[in-house]
Amino acid sequence: MSERLVTMLSQKEIAARVQELGAQIAQEYQDRPVVLVVVLKGSFIFASDLCRAIDKTNLRVDFLGVRSYGEGTETSGVVQITQDLSKPIAGEDVIIVEDIVDTGLTIAHLVDLFRTRQPRSVKVCSLLHKPARARVDVKVDYLGFTIEDKFVVGYGLDFAERYRNLPYIGVIERT
Numbered sequence: 001m002s003e004r005l006v007t008m009l010s011q012k013e014i015a016a017r018v019q020e021l022g023a024q025i026a027q028e029y030q031d032r033p034v035v036l037v038v039v040l041k042g043s044f045i046f047a048s049d050l051c052r053a054i055d056k057t058n059l060r061v062d063f064l065g066v067r068s069y070g071e072g073t074e075t076s077g078v079v080q081i082t083q084d085l086s087k088p089i090a091g092e093d094v095i096i097v098e099d100i101v102d103t104g105l106t107i108a109h110l111v112d113l114f115r116t117r118q119p120r121s122v123k124v125c126s127l128l129h130k131p132a133r134a135r136v137d138v139k140v141d142y143l144g145f146t147i148e149d150k151f152v153v154g155y156g157l158d159f160a161e162r163y164r165n166l167p168y169i170g171v172i173e174r175t
Contacts, residue, residue, distance in 0.1 A: 014127075037063070042158065062087060064081065067080045098126040155168060
């Protein structure tokens with residue numbers, strides 16, 4: 001059995017939407033600092049493009065390592081923090097940057113966790129949302145694209161650590 005990749009979202013479509021999200025965030029936080037918390041590993045490419053699209057100098061970026069998938073295509077439902085933030089977020093406006101909100105379990109866990117750290121506010125920015133897979137209801141404040149229930153790779157998203165480097169979002173088709 002072989003596999004081929006079919007493009008779901010092109011590099012051009014993604015770039016245009018990331019610019020729009022960056023402009024929206026810059027407008028809403030124009031008069032105060034903001035912390036982007038990048039959820040590793042899948043969000044790093046999206047976050048890199050997003051932070052450059054946010055036209056403001058008072059922006060801090062931090063990273064949070066999380067694991068819930070392991071080597072498979074289904075979430076385990078258990079959220080494991082593999083790398084915590086480097087600085088406190090108390091009193092800060094925080095935007096969690098996620099690659100995809102699928103079941104909602106990971107992002108709901110992170111929002112609850114961060115609220116215990118007493119930030120000024122916590123919002124969610126996700127490149128992708130797959131509502132058909134939702135197990136908990138979460139608010140995505142800044143959303144790139146709503147997609148159908150397919151396992152996607154590329155632009156930071158992986159399958160067993162492969163395909164992160166693709167400049168587009170694709171679906172693996174087995175042939």
